[in-house]
Amino acid sequence: MLYDTTSDVIRKALRGLDLAPSEAAARSDLSEREVISASRGPAFRETLLLLAPSLGLDGPSLAGLPEYVPPASDLPEIIRLELPFDDETVNAWLVQAGPDEYLLFDTGTRAPHVRQALDDRGIQKVHVLITHQHGDHIDGLQTLEGRTLSVTIPPNNAKPGDVLTFGDLTVTVIDLPGHCQDAVGYVIEGLAHPVCVTGDALFAGSMGGCAPGVPYQAALKSLHAHVLSLPDNTILLPGHGPETTVRSEKIGNAFLASGTPQ
Structure with missing residues (x-):
C-alpha cells in the first residue's frame, strides 16, 4: 500500500504553498467546501483534476494515485x-x-x-x-x-x-x-x-x-x-x-x- 492518499498530497501541497482552501478554490473553480472535503478524504476524479493545477500538482497523477502501483525491486541484495x-x-x-x-x-x-x-x-x-x-x-x-x-x-x-x-x-x-x-x-x-x-x-x-x-x-x-x-x-x-x-x-x-x- 502507498503511504499517502490523495488527501495527504493535497494537505501537503496546501501547507507547502501556505495556501488556504478558499484561495485554492478561487484558483480552481471549485467551492471551498469541495477543496476542504478533498483534503480530508477521497474525492471525485473531476475534482482532483480541477484542483491539482492550483496546487502546482500534476492532475492525472493526482487523480490516478488511488490506482498507482509502483514497481517492486527485483534486486536480491x-x-x-x-x-x-x-x-x-x-x-x-x-x-x-x-x-x-x-x-x-x-x-x-x-x-x-x-x-x-x-x-x-x-x-x-x-x-x-x-x-x-x-x-x-x-x-x-x-x-x-x-x-x-x-x-x-x-x-x-x-x-x-x-x-x-x-x-x-x-x-x-x-x-x-x-x-x-x-x-x-x-x-x-x-x-x-x-x-x-x-x-x-x-x-x-x-x-x-x-x-x-x-x-x-x-x-x-x-x-x-x-x-x-x-x-x-x-x-x-x-x-x-x-x-x-x-x-x-x-x-x-x-x-x-x-x-x-x-
Whole structure:
C-alpha cells in the first residue's frame, strides 16, 4: 500500500504553498467546501483534476494515485524492514554490500524492532547510515549497541558530495532538504541497477511534508536536481511505503510530474 492518499498530497501541497482552501478554490473553480472535503478524504476524479493545477500538482497523477502501483525491486541484495511506528510503519532498508557485509539505512524507533529483524536474519553487525534525525528513523540506533561497524549521521559525518565505499558498493551522499534540516539521501552504485535511499524526502506517489515557503520549494528543487536526474531505472527506497523507481515517479508522483519548480 502507498503511504499517502490523495488527501495527504493535497494537505501537503496546501501547507507547502501556505495556501488556504478558499484561495485554492478561487484558483480552481471549485467551492471551498469541495477543496476542504478533498483534503480530508477521497474525492471525485473531476475534482482532483480541477484542483491539482492550483496546487502546482500534476492532475492525472493526482487523480490516478488511488490506482498507482509502483514497481517492486527485483534486486536480491535489498531487504525492506517494515517496522512498527505508532499505528503506522517506518522503513529500514538492508542492502548487502558483500559476503556477510550489510548496510542498514535508518533504524526505526527506540523499540527493539530493528535488532529483532537483524536477529531473525542471522545478521550480527551492520554499517548504519541515517537519512535524517527524526525519531522514527534514528532512535533504533540505541538498540544496536555493539552491533555497528560504522555509523553515518547527517550532518556530522554525512555531507552532500561525500563518497563512501562498503565492500562492492559505492555510496554517494546527496542533499535532500525540506522535510527535515540536514536530511540527505544515499545513491548506491555497484548493484545490477542504481539505487537511491530517499528517507522521507520522497515516497512512492508523494513526498514528505514540509514547512511553508523556502523548505517546500527547496525540497521540490532538490528532488528534481538530485533524484529525478538519476537514470530512469534507479530504484528508490523511501522512508515509508513501498519502493519505486525514478521512471515511475516521473509519471505517478503529482509533485514531480508537474515539471521543474521555478
